[in-house]
Amino acid sequence: MGSPPFITFLSDYGLRDEFVGVCHGVIARRCPSARVIDITHGVARHDVRAGALALSSALRYMPAGVHLAVVDPEVGGEGERARRAVALRLAEEGRLLVGPDNGLLPPAAELFGGVVEAVDIGRSPARLEPVSATFHGRDIFAPVAGALAAGESPAALGEPFPIEELRKLERSLARLRDGALELHVQHVDHFGNLILDAPHSLLAQLGLRLGRPVSVEVDGQEHGARYVGTFSDVDPGELLLYEDSRLTAALAVNRGSAALTLGLRRESKLTVRPA
Amino acid sequence: MGSPPFITFLSDYGLRDEFVGVCHGVIARRCPSARVIDITHGVARHDVRAGALALSSALRYMPAGVHLAVVDPEVGGEGERARRAVALRLAEEGRLLVGPDNGLLPPAAELFGGVVEAVDIGRSPARLEPVSATFHGRDIFAPVAGALAAGESPAALGEPFPIEELRKLERSLARLRDGALELHVQHVDHFGNLILDAPHSLLAQLGLRLGRPVSVEVDGQEHGARYVGTFSDVDPGELLLYEDSRLTAALAVNRGSAALTLGLRRESKLTVRPA
Amino acid sequence: MGSPPFITFLSDYGLRDEFVGVCHGVIARRCPSARVIDITHGVARHDVRAGALALSSALRYMPAGVHLAVVDPEVGGEGERARRAVALRLAEEGRLLVGPDNGLLPPAAELFGGVVEAVDIGRSPARLEPVSATFHGRDIFAPVAGALAAGESPAALGEPFPIEELRKLERSLARLRDGALELHVQHVDHFGNLILDAPHSLLAQLGLRLGRPVSVEVDGQEHGARYVGTFSDVDPGELLLYEDSRLTAALAVNRGSAALTLGLRRESKLTVRPA
Numbered sequence A, B, C: 001m002g003s004p005p006f007i008t009f010l011s012d013y014g015l016r017d018e019f020v021g022v023c024h025g026v027i028a029r030r031c032p033s034a035r036v037i038d039i040t041h042g043v044a045r046h047d048v049r050a051g052a053l054a055l056s057s058a059l060r061y062m063p064a065g066v067h068l069a070v071v072d073p074e075v076g077g078e079g080e081r082a083r084r085a086v087a088l089r090l091a092e093e094g095r096l097l098v099g100p101d102n103g104l105l106p107p108a109a110e111l112f113g114g115v116v117e118a119v120d121i122g123r124s125p126a127r128l129e130p131v132s133a134t135f136h137g138r139d140i141f142a143p144v145a146g147a148l149a150a151g152e153s154p155a156a157l158g159e160p161f162p163i164e165e166l167r168k169l170e171r172s173l174a175r176l177r178d179g180a181l182e183l184h185v186q187h188v189d190h191f192g193n194l195i196l197d198a199p200h201s202l203l204a205q206l207g208l209r210l211g212r213p214v215s216v217e218v219d220g221q222e223h224g225a226r227y228v229g230t231f232s233d234v235d236p237g238e239l240l241l242y243e244d245s246r247l248t249a250a251l252a253v254n255r256g257s258a259a260l261t262l263g264l265r266r267e268s269k270l271t272v273r274p275a
Helices: A018-029 A048-059 A105-111 A135-148 A201-205 A259-263 B018-031 B048-059 B106-110 B136-149 B200-205 B258-262 C019-030 C049-058 C106-110 C138-150 C199-203 C256-264
Strands: A005-013 A036-039 A067-068 A085-090 A096-100 A115-120 A175-177 A180-188 A196-197 A213-218 A222-226 A238-241 A246-252 A269-274 B008-013 B035-040 B068-069 B085-090 B098-101 B116-122 B175-177 B180-188 B194-199 B213-216 B221-227 B237-243 B247-254 B269-274 C006-011 C035-041 C066-070 C086-090 C097-099 C115-121 C174-178 C181-187 C192-198 C215-218 C221-227 C237-242 C247-253 C269-274
Touching: A005 A018, A005 A135, A005 B018, A018 A036, A018 A135, A018 C006, A018 C035, A018 C049, A036 A048, A036 B018, A048 A067, A048 A180, A048 B018, A067 A135, A085 A135, A085 B116, A096 A135, A096 B035, A115 B116, A175 A201, A196 A259, A238 A259, A246 A259, A269 B018, A269 C049, B008 B018, B008 B048, B008 B136, B008 C019, B018 B035, B018 B136, B035 B048, B035 C019, B048 B068, B048 B106, B048 B180, B048 C019, B068 C097, B068 C247, B085 B136, B098 B136, B180 B237, B194 B200, B194 B258, B237 B258, B247 B258, C006 C019, C006 C138, C019 C138, C035 C049, C049 C066, C049 C106, C066 C138, C086 C138, C097 C138, C138 C269, C174 C269, C181 C247, C192 C199, C237 C256, C247 C256
Parallel strands: A005 A036, A005 A067, A067 A096, A222 A238, B008 B035, B008 B068, B068 B098, B221 B237, C006 C035, C006 C066, C066 C097, C221 C237
Antiparallel strands: A085 A096, A085 A115, A175 A180, A180 A196, A180 A269, A196 A246, A213 A222, A213 A269, A238 A246, B085 B098, B085 B116, B175 B180, B180 B194, B180 B269, B194 B247, B213 B221, B213 B269, B237 B247, C086 C097, C086 C115, C174 C181, C181 C192, C181 C269, C192 C247, C215 C221, C215 C269, C237 C247
């Protein structure tokens, strides 16, 4: 009837090896009717922050279902170094998140009313035995996601724990100071565009107006740019400040790469002010 | 009954970010029963010509349905710089194309009898609001593709416009002169094979015969090659001229890369003659 | 009823071109209800050995169905250089393998009781005409896989031949000598981890104990490492010997790349002994 159960899947596994395919296989065996949407598997290795940004950017466009996300540098650790493996039920639309408890999931959870139920799935009855020390995507996360898609409840798949124990990432935040906006690069995308850590609305507070020149300062050096709506509003090779499709401020070079032009990477600092 | 609605999807978005996944999500929300086949998302950034070649090469092998293609350097432009966003109905098999009006779609359309209905979907009722300036794949093209797959008509999703206004690319064409064939590289594939801009049939006109040596001239320098059926007809490391699976003339190095060996890239010129 | 027919797909085609998408299209036309799981298309070009390892590592996690695998350096060869194109029925679960007869398929076949029926599909009635010399994935393997998924029998799709004629790869094997284990790198994964050619059980025979230091000798140079359960059991930047999720011995650097640290690649030799 109507819609099949949907599972979305994001990871840092890359597509060179069989890791992603194996997780798809595990899901298909557990829930043959599930439809899996790959959000991306190109998250930079072990970059929980970039994974959290991609997941929360994508989730509002995804059908409700089970949202599997694995960026998991601490996989398989014991004792002090262990991190929980979790399944989370959100307040809205019955959405469920599955992944490691390392800060990857909370920004996405906030978009749907936050977490209302949290279970530890490290010893889930759905897991594959023996659980390897290095591939919990296959052995824990994918089978639990499949079981949830097949209709099992989180409570049947793990041990409840207090929601407030979930780990969260600190997030850098742009700040306005002396008529300038101090920013960080949150993410460098496939095109070399620089996604900044300011909501687009801060640009208006800075007094910027569409079409006007702005100055971008990197390591004490000034670069001319224009604040516009889209790439083609400036000439090829020119720098532009614009509202990214994620509703954040961003820098690009029309038909070029802002990352290469400015020599910036994730977490780099820069300052923007009216020119 | 029987077959689900199919949507094929080609873009230059790459797989590092969540762009492709987000479009899949938008489609799944609009038409949960649609099956999406990714043709490729590895088209070189903004390379409309390469996208047109990949789309037209692939389309005859795709089930009839909605064919979504996005290589869109002018996304979000206004006024003179604007390009239309379009949905096109083809003469044969009820196939529908969705994408930017920049030359990407016409070569594929020609394979199925050409365009019989064209609508401008820039202000489609199916689009996601607010429409971003930079990600029309998500906000316009994917939701319109989903609506078409769900059975809506092009006329209900956009404003009709005259078919002859569709933009077309100029295409380079090989030519025979003085017993030699002057060619350009249309595309460099994953293996470093060079896809040329001549239908394979031109090689016979040049008087080439299978198994015979040919001479390949690049920047005044001659390279020996053989005109054969497939890679393993020459020794590893040897250059071969052959009929590509797209029915065009192509150059390869058995177990090597013709692009590296000859130092050629897209649009490079070369001349082929019997040795 | 219930489960759709599953086809899994592995190749060295990469995702930059439309090759993989075209095979998906061919399958969808032949068997619209088939669900295709991409194991990976990132096998190193023409590396039959790496393809065989990825396929056999993944297959036990895949639902039963048709398993299509194409790493095919000899595609299109004639006479002495020809290789068979084959479909194989396995003893268990009704699994079917489709691909070139070059050693790619047998290791996966062994996991399910071996081959009980072998047919040559080079002239299969299911193939697409004309068959190109360079893209048998599209013209032979994908259409046969689709026909099998649609319920046709191997016998209807090819000519039977004796199972013992199937080609097999020689495999390197680690060996214990003078209290040391001489190994080769079987595979370098996306993370730079080195998958070795010893089952994990050989490490116990060498007298290694979890948590203890080991010595890794490469080109006469000694590197200190620890034999542990997982990455985070050592400090970032430290070398570890561990049991990979494929149950083989492996070397990694926590949050780094063992391939870069040790300067090793596929087939490189190394020696491991208790420190």
